[in-house]
Each structure stands twice: as structure tokens, then as C-alpha cells.
Amino acid sequence: MPPPPAKWKGKCELKEACNNKVIGARNLVASGESPADDEGHGTHTASTAAGSAVQGANALGQGWGTASGMAPMAHLAIYKVCGEQGCPDSAILGAIDAAVGDGVDVLSLSLGGDSAPFYEDGIAIGAFGAIKKGVLVSCAAGNNGPTTGSLSNEAPWILTVGASTVDRQMGSTVLLGNKKEMDGQTLFQPKDYPSKMLPLVYAGSSANSSGVYCAPGSLNKLDVKGKMVVCEMGGEIKRLDKGIEVKSNGGAAMILINNVANGFTTLADAHELPASHVSYEAGLAIKAYMNSTSSPTASIMFKGTVIGKQDAPQVASFSSRGPSQASPGIMKPDVIGPGVSTLAAWPVPLENINNASGPIFNMISGTSMACPHLSGIVALVRSAHPDWSPAAIKSAIMTTTHLTQISGKPITDEQGLIADMFDMGSGHVNPAGASNPGLIYDIQPDDYVPYLCGLGYTNAQVSTIVQKKVECSSNQSISETQLNYPSFVLQLGSQPLTFTRTVTNVGKANSVYKVEVYAPNGVEVKVEPKEIVFNTLNDKANYSVTFSVKNGTSQRFVQGSLFWVADGYSVKSPFGIIVD
Missing domain, CATH: 3.40.50.200 (Peptidase S8/S53 domain)
Structure with missing residues (x-):
């Protein structure tokens, strides 16, 4: 690493840890x-x-x-x-x-x-x-x-x-006694884990009302020793704490199942016991299996690092x-x-690291x-x-x-x-x-003042934000959608609405951009002009977009996008419309 830049004026209150990074x-x-x-x-x-x-x-x-x-x-x-x-x-x-x-x-x-x-x-x-x-x-x-x-x-x-997912998972597959497999995740994957069939017990069977979430102290009266315990997400209990509760009561492993809100999002956590975090859909299948037999069993098979999930992000x-x-x-x-x-x-x-050495x-x-x-x-x-x-x-x-x-x-x-x-x-x-967008939507700090006044803020409130004295009466207030933002959100009634945007060419000189509009059913979107010519870099150009309801729409919220397209560039602006 090179030394700090000449402009750097900061200080280090942790001298033994500071360096050129x-x-x-x-x-x-x-x-x-x-x-x-x-x-x-x-x-x-x-x-x-x-x-x-x-x-x-x-x-x-x-x-x-x-x-x-x-x-x-x-x-x-x-x-x-x-x-x-x-x-x-x-x-x-x-x-x-x-x-x-x-x-x-x-x-x-x-x-x-x-x-x-x-x-x-x-x-x-x-x-x-x-x-x-x-x-x-x-x-x-x-x-x-x-x-x-x-x-x-x-x-x-x-x-x-x-936040989004990536195409990598720390695979941990649950094998049920009926031979069905449910893919999940966990970070802790002990190499010596035998992956044998274990009795399966539902934490919700506990007399404790918070047992279903494997809350601390909730499994004391439920026989989980040597068993695989099914815990549910939620209850304001941290995921790792659920596993700790299972382990402290003698449980051998844990299946953590999502609630409906978490859907297919599973996480690779450093649990303190063998575990698998599975989706809501997988959880329904696991509970259905448990209800179908008096002696449910399951095992966990660790798959290590799995790359290439096609449904990411x-x-x-x-x-x-x-x-x-x-x-x-x-x-x-x-x-x-x-x-x-x-x-x-x-x-x-x-x-759960033993004898850790090197970077963690x-x-x-x-x-x-x-x-x-x-x-x-x-x-x-x-x-x-x-x-x-x-x-x-x-x-x-x-x-x-x-x-x-x-x-x-x-x-x-x-x-x-x-x-x-x-x-x-x-x-x-x-x-x-x-790093190479073609066009940009620029906004200078002073451009936010009419927007803030348009939110109905008082002079004092706007002044607090922008850190200088502001008189909204001397600034022409604008609506939120009039700000030169790279997207549009608007409420649309029977009357058309028109908004203007300014784009700056940061791509190539002598370039021609043509507009492509992907409008939702029931809404008409017109852009003028349909073509913009930039002779030099840093040229600016204005365009207007008019939104209007067409033949009505049964949907309350619809969305689409407009693109300015040139050789090697496709500059996207999404729009969302709340239809009155």
C-alpha cells in the first residue's frame, strides 16, 4: 500500500493498529x-x-x-x-x-x-x-x-x-426419513459429522409458548437429547441463540425453518452445532412429513461451498x-x-474455532x-x-x-x-x-432546496438540512418527481403529468441516443424528443416525459422503464406509477 495521500489530515487514536491501509x-x-x-x-x-x-x-x-x-x-x-x-x-x-x-x-x-x-x-x-x-x-x-x-x-x-443474495451457498441438505431432500445452509460443517439418521422433534411441542422459536430456557422440559430439533425463525430470538438452546439441552442437531415472511432467504451462520437453515417451503414439507409418521427421522449432509445458483441475485x-x-x-x-x-x-x-491461527x-x-x-x-x-x-x-x-x-x-x-x-x-x-454509464443525471446541492421546500418544510427546517439560511418564498418549489433524479415515482389521475430531465454526456462525443420505452398496460408514456444528439463530451440535453392513463387500469401500482440507447450504452430510468 502507498502512504496516505498528501491531502490527508486525519489522526489515529489506535496507533499500534494504523498503517498504510x-x-x-x-x-x-x-x-x-x-x-x-x-x-x-x-x-x-x-x-x-x-x-x-x-x-x-x-x-x-x-x-x-x-x-x-x-x-x-x-x-x-x-x-x-x-x-x-x-x-x-x-x-x-x-x-x-x-x-x-x-x-x-x-x-x-x-x-x-x-x-x-x-x-x-x-x-x-x-x-x-x-x-x-x-x-x-x-x-x-x-x-x-x-x-x-x-x-x-x-x-x-x-x-x-x-441486500441481495449471491450465487454461492454453504450447502447443508436435510434428508428426511421418507427419502426427500431439502437444501439449506450453514457455515459450521464439522468434517467428522456422521450424517446419520436421528429422531426428529418439533420445538413447538414444548409446553413453553416460546419453544417453537427455541428461545433461551424454552426447551428445558422437552426431550431433545440426541435428537434433531426443528426450530422456527422469529420470536425476536437470534438465529445463533436458537442453536445454543438446542445444544444446551442435549440436542444433536437443528433444522431452522423460515417463516412465510422470510420465504426462500436462507443464511450461512456459524452455528455451534450441526444445522441447516431451510426455506419456508422446505419447512412446510418437513412439518408435513413429521405429522405423517409417529417416528420421524432426518439427517444432515454437508455439501461445502456450492457455486452457481441460477436464481441469484x-x-x-x-x-x-x-x-x-x-x-x-x-x-x-x-x-x-x-x-x-x-x-x-x-x-x-x-x-466454534479451535486453535485459530492467521487471519479470521x-x-x-x-x-x-x-x-x-x-x-x-x-x-x-x-x-x-x-x-x-x-x-x-x-x-x-x-x-x-x-x-x-x-x-x-x-x-x-x-x-x-x-x-x-x-x-x-x-x-x-x-x-x-x-464507470462508463454514457449519460448521467446530475444534481448540485442547491438543486435540492426547491425540492425540500416542495416537501412543505419551513424555512428553518430547510435551513437545518442545507446548513445555510433559506427563504422558500424566494425559491420556486418543485415536486419530488421534478428533481433531476434517475427514476420517477408519481401519482397519476385522469390528467396527464409531464416531467423534465437533464442528462449530461459522459460517454462519447458525436453520439446519438434513441429512447426506448417499456410502459405498463393501461398507461401511456411519451418522451420528447425521441432522439438526442451530443456533439461533444459534457454536453447537456433536456427531455420531457408525459404519463397518462390509457383506457384505465385495474392495478393500483404499475411500473416500467425508459432507456436512452446508443452504441455501447443503455441508460435506464425506472418509473413507478400509483394510479388513482
Whole structure:
């Protein structure tokens, strides 16, 4: 790694750990205390964004290979903002201000809270200050999915990241006594496990009402010794704690079955006993088998690292969903990226590692894992285009996404249904495409003022966000959909609605873009002009889009996309329409 750049002004409060990779470390939540990570979340996310390449990386023997962050040659600066009392706004705002002042180029925030007006949202306020200095902030969408309208970090100047699966699983197959097999996942796969048939017992048979979830202390009066125990997701019990409860009562193995909300999303966890996390559909089959016989049995067969699942990417069940509550006319999340069973660095030995030596890795899941994937990609795009604004980088990522799985079929949600824009935003990130998008939708910090006034905020509230005095009466307010965003969300009644966008050519000089529109049934979408000619780089052009109801539609929400297509480029803008 090269030394820190000349512009770097930060400091390290963890001197023994700083080097040319980690060039800064500060504790903003407890002044004077170490910023060291003793829990794992920060180490995992930082290494995902910009960890150096490590050969032979694995977690409990799974996922062997060379692990690398998305931007392995980037420097890292760490700002601790969470402690025993949570993550106070004062620490978050202080960290963002410090980071921007220190000279960082990208901010990655794998944290968030409940939806709030932007003038009450510390992350939104801090992120606005960052973009004024040219620093894009990438944030986790939250883990409250699949509930509608559950996401965090909704401001349009933030890159809001949802989570998706990848084509890799840590295979753990359940073989039932009726010879049927159910594929699942687990990280802990002991080599000496005999995979023999064991008596199968349902944790819900416990007299304890929380037994079905294998809650701590709930299996004390249920005979599970030497048996395979079927536990259900939920009950506000951590997945690893369910296995600990089974093991502490003498259980030999565990099958963790999804509830309906989690659908097909399964996770590779470092359980403390042989286990398999299976889908809701598989869980129904397992329970049906158990009800069909007086002596149900099952075994678990470990399959190791399985590559090439054709239904990836899929939106993870936990990934928080739109629409935004704070600003319903802005599409959120913006994008999805890998966030299920992500392998990355870990600061402490895992519970079931014996005689650990060398670097430690763990697999965990969440939008916290997806966020740093995007943060690293933002760093790569910024490195390639140091003159681009935060909005330009964000636009490049959003307009170049993938919409299909490896199989070629549309990306689905956790139920196997085609994902919509409130599940996945503009789609799954395409790192290679983001550096060469063709066109961008740019927004300058001052452009957000009419938008904020249009939300009905007072002068004082807008001033709090943009950190300068604002008089909304002297600014022409605009609706959310009038912001020069790379997507459209609108409410459409009997009268047509027209919106204008400005695109900037960052692809090739002397290029011609033609529009392609994919409109839903019952809605007419007209774009003018249908062709845009750019003579030079950085030329700007305007186009208008008119939406109107055509012959009515029985659907309350419909969506489509428009593409500006030129040689080698396809610039996508999704639109979602709520039909009155």
C-alpha cells in the first residue's frame, strides 16, 4: 500500500493498529476511549469496502479463495459512532464532519434508524454537508424487510443500498426419513459429522409458548437429547441463540425453518452445532412429513461451498423496502448489492474455532454488508472520474444496473415473485458498467432546496438540512418527481403529468441516443424528443416525459422503464406509477 495521500489530515487514536491501509481511527461516541472494534460489525464492513487481498481466506473452512474488498487499493479511515447506548446523532454528525474535514473521498454508513423528516434525521443532515464538499455517502437501507415502507436513510442525496443474495451457498441438505431432500445452509460443517439418521422433534411441542422459536430456557422440559430439533425463525430470538438452546439441552442437531415472511432467504451462520437453515417451503414439507409418521427421522449432509445458483441475485427477505415514508416521490432503495452470507474480516475468534491461527473471517448477512460493497464501487468510480459530483456517481450506478438473475430471468424477491422498484430500486449493481454509464443525471446541492421546500418544510427546517439560511418564498418549489433524479415515482389521475430531465454526456462525443420505452398496460408514456444528439463530451440535453392513463387500469401500482440507447450504452430510468 502507498502512504496516505498528501491531502490527508486525519489522526489515529489506535496507533499500534494504523498503517498504510488503516490511516485513521477515531472514537466519536466516547472521547478518550479506544476506537477498536471488539464486536466485529465494523471490521467486517470496512474490509468489504476496501480490504487488501488475502489468499486462502475462509470462514470455518468454507468459502476458500482470495478475499478482497471492492476497492483493495483504497485507504481506510475508521470513525466509531456506536457504543453501549446506541449510535447517537451527535456522534454520527461529528464523525461525518470529521471525516470530510480529514479528507475522505467516500463515506460508508452501515447504520440507520426509523424514518424521520430529513430535518430530524442526523444522517440526512450530515450527508448533505458531505455532498456539499463532494463526498458521496453510501448507507444501508435497513433490515426491516420485507415490510412495505420500512427503509432507513431515504434522502435523495444518499445512496440507499438494499441486500441481495449471491450465487454461492454453504450447502447443508436435510434428508428426511421418507427419502426427500431439502437444501439449506450453514457455515459450521464439522468434517467428522456422521450424517446419520436421528429422531426428529418439533420445538413447538414444548409446553413453553416460546419453544417453537427455541428461545433461551424454552426447551428445558422437552426431550431433545440426541435428537434433531426443528426450530422456527422469529420470536425476536437470534438465529445463533436458537442453536445454543438446542445444544444446551442435549440436542444433536437443528433444522431452522423460515417463516412465510422470510420465504426462500436462507443464511450461512456459524452455528455451534450441526444445522441447516431451510426455506419456508422446505419447512412446510418437513412439518408435513413429521405429522405423517409417529417416528420421524432426518439427517444432515454437508455439501461445502456450492457455486452457481441460477436464481441469484434475489432480494433478501430482511432487506428494507420502499416506498420512502419521508419522501414517497423518490424511489428508494436506490440499488441492491451482495448482502447475504458475506465473507469478510473478523476481529475475534468464532465460538466454534479451535486453535485459530492467521487471519479470521466470518460470514454475516444484512444491508450492512451490502452497503460497503457499494461504497467500494463508489470509490472505484470516483477514482476513474475524480471530477464527477456525488449525484453523478450515484446516477452512474443506478442507470447501469442488472435486472436479471444468472438464469436470465427477472430478479425476484424472497417469495420468488418478480421484484419491483420498492424491493430493489433500479436493480442489482453492475460495477463495470458504473464507470462508463454514457449519460448521467446530475444534481448540485442547491438543486435540492426547491425540492425540500416542495416537501412543505419551513424555512428553518430547510435551513437545518442545507446548513445555510433559506427563504422558500424566494425559491420556486418543485415536486419530488421534478428533481433531476434517475427514476420517477408519481401519482397519476385522469390528467396527464409531464416531467423534465437533464442528462449530461459522459460517454462519447458525436453520439446519438434513441429512447426506448417499456410502459405498463393501461398507461401511456411519451418522451420528447425521441432522439438526442451530443456533439461533444459534457454536453447537456433536456427531455420531457408525459404519463397518462390509457383506457384505465385495474392495478393500483404499475411500473416500467425508459432507456436512452446508443452504441455501447443503455441508460435506464425506472418509473413507478400509483394510479388513482
